[in-house]
Amino acid sequence: MNRLEALHFLGLDEDATPEDIKTAYRESAQILHPDKFATNKKLQDRATEQFKTLQQAYELLMRDGGSRARRSGSKGSQKASGRVESYIGRKRTIEARLAGIAAARAQLVAQRDTLSDERRSALTMTIIGALVAILTVRRAFGILGILFGIGSVMVVTGVVRLISSHNALSSLNEHIESLNAEQKRLIQELEDLGE
Helix, strand or coil: CCHHHHHHHCCCCCCCCHHHHHHHHHHHHHHHCHHHHCCCHHHHHHHHHHHHHHHHHHHHHHHCCCCCCCCCCCHHHHHHHHHHHHHHHHHHHHHHHHHHHHHHHHHHHHHHHHHHHHHHHHHHHHHHHHHHHHHHCCCCCHHHHHHHHHHHHHHHHHHHHHHHHHHHHHHHHHHHHHHHHHHHHHHHHHHHHHC
């Protein structure tokens, strides 16, 4: 990874200050931290890889001294130019973060929809299993006894899947809420920049 790739990964321009780099790193770390996805191994693995890349980018940029100062022009024009570039850089950083949040939310919502479908099928399995078990409970011999056993297993399996999907859905909803809160904060920051 080179300096430009590291800056791009953090959503920053070439003129990013060390403070811009630290801020972008902290915000990205909050979004990508693998612990946020502890209930989903696949998402946690993906977040771990992206988090490693984030750390590599941050270390490279901080080792490089943050940004390279411009040496041409007067100090006054450099300060004014720096403020404009800092504003533009910060705005781009926020916009990049908002795009990242939108992508992360889209993935989480798709996963939430899949888990909702799984929860519905688990509920259906539980109900059918309970009906089979209730209808065959008095005749525990022969084929009806086998049906009673199958119905009982369906009830237990359905309940376990219901609990599992409910817990995973709760975790996903928490992640989506934290992304929504982060999005609102960034939108407010973007609006404050415009004023």
